[in-house]
Structures are given as structure tokens and as C-alpha cells.
Amino acid sequence: MDNFHMCPKFESAFELLGKRWTGLIIRTLLGGQKRFSDIAEAIPNMSARMLTERFKELEKAGIVVRKVYPEVPVRIEYELTEKGADLQYAMNEIQKWAEKWS
């Protein structure tokens, strides 16, 4: 019965990570916190609007945090939370599987 208990959490995790660009954004942030423009440059095929949308979803899910540094000009960076960084193990396994079987 534990299956039924876990199922919604499990599915929502896969649903989130299955969205276009999300995996790549997380992977880029695994290298450390980044500015919006750094990520936009690292993933050139993704529009800025899409990146804004993905960041909102990832912030809401507690995977990414937006840090505002009160400098002049203001500096804004995005960082994985502990929860977000902890996704690396699952992402590595999925990637190994996808690589092996495609």
C-alpha cells in the first residue's frame, strides 16, 4: 500500500522534471549559482520568456532560490536549494538510462 502513498509525489517529481529545459537548467545550476544571463547564454535555444517561466516553477517547487544582492546595479542570481541539488542523483540515473537505451 506504500506504493499508493508515494505515487502522487513521485509523479509530480517526474512531471516537473519532464518539462522542456528544466533538466538542463538544473544541470547548469549544479555548477554553482548563476545570473539569468549566464543561463540564457548556456542554453541558447531557450527563450528568455521560457527561462522566466521555468524559474518561477522551480522557485515555487523549492528547487531554485532567487538571490538579490543590493549592489549598484543590483545583482540577481539563481541557486539550487539543498532540495534542488539533491536531484543530481536521480538525474544521473535517468541520464544513464536514456543514454544506454536510445
Add this chain to the structure above:
Amino acid sequence: MDNFHMCPKFESAFELLGKRWTGLIIRTLLGGQKRFSDIAEAIPNMSARMLTERFKELEKAGIVVRKVYPEVPVRIEYELTEKGADLQYAMNEIQKWAEKWS
């Protein structure tokens, strides 16, 4: 650049596994091949129509194989392919993550 190369395979794997019931169907089949009715009973909230649809997707993706035994009455069972069974590692990691962070 390897990131960009892997991305579509990676996303389509997550997309497939993020669909409602798919993870649970695969987990049920990890215990060995089953009849349609066995799985329908194991996941009572899922409709038979939904299970038919999911099996079609999973067969198309090469994750599940439908085996027809020419007995009287005919026996049909569903089994994970090697590719399908190989998903257990990624599924375990996602589940651990979901359990830890929900």
C-alpha cells in the same frame, strides 16, 4: 555541448514517467509479468481504459512487452523488457528524493 545532445532523450524519459499511473504500472511489473486484470486489481483507482492507453504507450516506448500464450482460453500477460526493468534504478532515486523532500 554534451548537455544539449542528451537533453531531448532525458526530457522524453521524464515526460513518459511523469504520466499518471505509469510509475506505478512499471513498479507493479518489476515484481514479474502480470495479466491485465492483475494490474487493474493492484491499482484500483485506475480505469481499465487508462491502463490500456498506458500499456500502448509503454509498448511503443519498448518498456513493456505484451505476451500472448496460445492456450484455451488465450492468456495475455505483460512484462517489462530489459529496457523497462532497467528503469528501477532511476525510479528508486526519484522516489528517495520525493520521499525525503515532500
